[in-house]
Amino acid sequence: MNQETCSCELCDLKTLFYAHLEEEQVETFCSGKVEKEYKNGDVIVKEGSLIHDFVYLKSGLVKLFHTDANQKDQIITIAKPFDYISMLSVFSNKHYNYSVTAIEDSVTCCLNMQNIIQLVKTNGSYAIGIIEKMSSITDKIVLTSLEIRKRNLRGRVAYVLMYFYDEVYQSLEFELPLSRKEIGEYIGMTTENVIRTLSEFRKDKIISINGKVIEIKDIETLKSIALFG
C-alpha cells in the first residue's frame, strides 16, 4: 500500500478513507491535501470568512470561539488532534460563524471541500462515517456546555483543569494552553475570578502554580470539586 501521499500515522480521515474507498481513490484524494503549520497564537480561521477547505487538526491544540458585537470572545470548544476544525458551519453555511486560533503550535490538514462533498455523494459508507464523526463532536460540545453551566466557579475551574489532565496532557504537571482571560471566556466567568479561584486552589494545596505551569497536587480533591462544586 503506497502511502507516500498520505503518510500520517493515526490519521482518522485516512482510516475513514481506507475503510470505505478503493486504494487508488485514496491516492487521488490525499494527493490534493495541503498541510499547514501554525504557531501558538496564529489565526487558522477567521469568523465570517468563506469556507473553501475542509480542515482537520493533525497535531497541536486550537480554540474555536465566537466574537460578539462588543468584541468579546466566547470560547465554544477546544479541539484536539483528529477533530475536524470545520465542523459546525461546514455543511450548512458558506461562511464560518466562528474563529479558530492555535493555542499550541499546530498542524492542520486541508482538503478541498468540493472533493469531500463529492466523496460523500458517491460513497455512502464514507458519508455515514463523516456523519457519525460530526454527530459525536457536536454531541460532546452541547453536553460539555451543559456540564459547565451547572457548576459554580470553583467547580468550573476544577472542571477545566481536570479536562486538561484527563483528555489532553495525561500528566499531573502541564502548561496551561489558555490564558486566565481565555479560561474565563470558556467557562463564562471574569478573568479576576479565574485567578482568584486558582489562587484559592493553591492556598488549599490542591495545585501549585508557576505562571502558566500547573501541577496538580491533590487530584482527588480536585476531582470532587469538579464533580460536585
Add this chain to the structure above:
Amino acid sequence: MNQETCSCELCDLKTLFYAHLEEEQVETFCSGKVEKEYKNGDVIVKEGSLIHDFVYLKSGLVKLFHTDANQKDQIITIAKPFDYISMLSVFSNKHYNYSVTAIEDSVTCCLNMQNIIQLVKTNGSYAIGIIEKMSSITDKIVLTSLEIRKRNLRGRVAYVLMYFYDEVYQSLEFELPLSRKEIGEYIGMTTENVIRTLSEFRKDKIISINGKVIEIKDIETLKSIALFG
C-alpha cells in the same frame, strides 16, 4: 404523483426525498413511516433508551432536555415542526443522551433508522441534504446557548419571550408553552427569579401576564432588553 402514503404538506423530509429520489423509492420509503400523536406533557423520548427510529416533528412543539444525577433537568433546545427530534445522538450513539417531551400537542413522524442509514449510503445527494440539515440544527443550538449565556437575567427572559414571538407564534399574545420552572431550566436561572423578572416586566408595562398567557405591550423595549440586557 401518488402521495397517498406520504401526503403531508410542507414535509421537509419529503422535500428532501423528492429532490433526490425516484418516485417509487419515495413510495417505498414513506410507506414505512409511522405517525404518533402526543398530548402536551407526554414523553416522546426517554434519555437512555435505545434509538431505533429516526423521529421528525410534524406539528406541535417539544423540549429536548438532559437530566443530571440529582434529577435536575436542563433544557437543551426547543424543537419546532420540521426539526429532527433525533438529531444529536442519532448517528453517533445507540442510546439517546437526552429526553424529549411535548410542550404542546404534537405529532411525530417516525422512520426506521436502518432505512435512513441505507438511504444515506445509497443516495449521495440525499446524504448531503441530511448532513446540511443536521449541521444547521446543531449550529443553531450552540450559537443560541452562547447568546443566552452572555446575558443577565432580564436579558435572558426577554430573549425567550422574543424567541416565542419571533420564531414560534408570530403574535404579540401567546400562551407560554413552558412553565416558569422550565424557563429557568432553559436559560439557567431559578424559578423564583424567572417569576420576579416577569413581574418586573409587568410593572414596567412591557408585558401583561394572565397565568400562562403573555401579551407583549412594548415590543421595542423588550427587544432592546433582549439585545443589550
Add this chain to the structure above:
DNA sequence: CGCGGCTTTGATGTTCATCAAGTAAAGTGG
C-alpha cells in the same frame, strides 16, 4: 526603556440563589 497586555490582590457593590411562607390552580381518591 516604555508601552501594552497579562496577572494578581483588595475593596466594594450588585446580582442572583436560597429560604420561608403563602396563595392559587390542578389533579386524586372517596
Add this chain to the structure above:
DNA sequence: CCACTTTACTTGATGAACATCAAAGCCGCG
C-alpha cells in the same frame, strides 16, 4: 362533587456568590 394532596406560582427577606472597579507588579516586545 368535595376534601385532600400535590404542583405551580408569587412575594419578601437575607446572605452568598460573583462582577466591577482600582491599583500595582510583571513580562515580553518593539
